[in-house]
């Protein structure tokens with residue numbers, strides 16, 4: 001049926017940017033319509049953050065079972081039922097997606113499942129089997145996310161060359177996989193696949209995997225990967241992929257002008273994601289892209305070059321993380337309702353679910369040095385933390401970067417067990433511009449991994465008790 005819909009706020013895209021913006025706008029009394037062409041929750045819930053973490057949990061249980069004799073239990077041989085592993089992951093996703101649908105209903109947000117297209121700068125159209133809608137809005141928020149990049153090498157379009165989305169939907173475990181790209185997504189999947197018994201090779205163009213991290217931090221993950229039998233080829237350029245007569249995929253790589261061939265059943269292309277710029281006609285909307293043309297240009301309130309249109313999340317190509325998208329969504333919705341909170345990008349935590357995990361926030365040591373700040377860097381190793389030893393998780397450390405001048409915390413990185421949860425504490429300290437002395441007034445419970453943050457703070461004040 002044809003329908004004309006009018007709303008205060010129209011949101012295109014139901015990922016962690018769009019659905020959070022929708023709820024916040026509804027809380028502020030706006031009549032909200034959200035259009036989603038695929039599934040509520042977007043990439044994060046359906047094909048990204050959540051399914052990967054559900055699988056990380058499964059393989060970490062497997063890891064504990066395999067180490068069970070260390071804890072005093074003799075468990076006979078373990079077999080992997082991949083259907084159940086994937087089924088549990090799907091159940092987790094389903095539960096969360098239906099939770100979002102419930103939130104939409106509770107907040108009286110109309111969700112239209114269909115693909116939005118631009119009619120003119122005031123009107124969006126959406127056609128579904130049941131509906132041919134024309135939507136007029138006062139304000140619109142674009143939250144259409146990002147899509148995977150495929151590097152233009154021969155064979156990159158072969159059907160055995162998968163994206164992360166397809167890897168997360170595999171019904172059978174391949175014997176071997178070559179992962180092109182040793183960034184966050186590539187390395188998370190490398191550890192999952194390795195734990196499931198897959199022979200994994202990672203090809204990274206840069207000199208090191210997880211190049212976004214300081215070397216000492218990425219080295220812990222690199223060493224762990226190598227110990228687990230993951231083959232790492234860094235400083236290696238993928239030149240092409242071809243399929244042999246017996247269905248093997250051959251990836252040709254170049255290291256220092258020497259050519260090598262890696263054979264595997266599947267190839268994963270994990271070389272990054274780019275803003276989904278094709279899905280709407282931005283010229284018609286009067287919405288400009290940024291200078292590089294890599295995302296929609298926005299001001300600190302998420303406004304685009306068209307005052308009535310906002311953009312949030314991966315489509316803005318600021319920092320491609322779910323919590324950034326959600327925070328931008330809150331700011332956009334609140335700005336529409338007359339509140340003016342600016343978005344800042346300098347204290348954004350990042351969580352990497354490798355084995356061990358990594359959490360970072362604020363400046364890295366490298367960035368602090370590039371900014372020519374005089375810094376004191378301290379590291380407290382988990383092997384000196386009682387709880388980490390009791391947990392049999394002695395790998396890694398808490399690293400703090402502290403300004404020499406006023407002893408304020410500038411950055412932190414934690415590599416080790418539960419570091420993605422622990423990083424919240426350091427995030428709060430940096431956000432609050434706390435000095436080491438002020439931070440040391442906080443008492444940390446014993447025995448906890450959090451005590452390692454306390455010990456690192458003590459080290460920054462030359463008062464380390466258990467180390468250094």
Ligand code: FAD
Pocket residue numbers: 012013014015016017018035036037038039040041042043044045047048049050052114115116117143144145146164165185276279280312313314315320321322323324325351
């Ligand atoms: P998306 O979540 O991509 O949502 C955009 C939505 O818009 C999609 O559902 C799409 O269908 C819809 N859409 C697009 N065009 C239209 C249209 N024309 N009409 C209607 N609907 C449309 N981030 C983290 O913070 N932590 C993690 O651990 C993490 N792990 C990840 C693991 C993987 C494998 C991947 C791929 C990503 C991961 N990310 C992680 C990144 C995270 O998923 C994204 O940063 C986040 O989803 C961005 O949210 P968004 O709302 O901008 O876009």
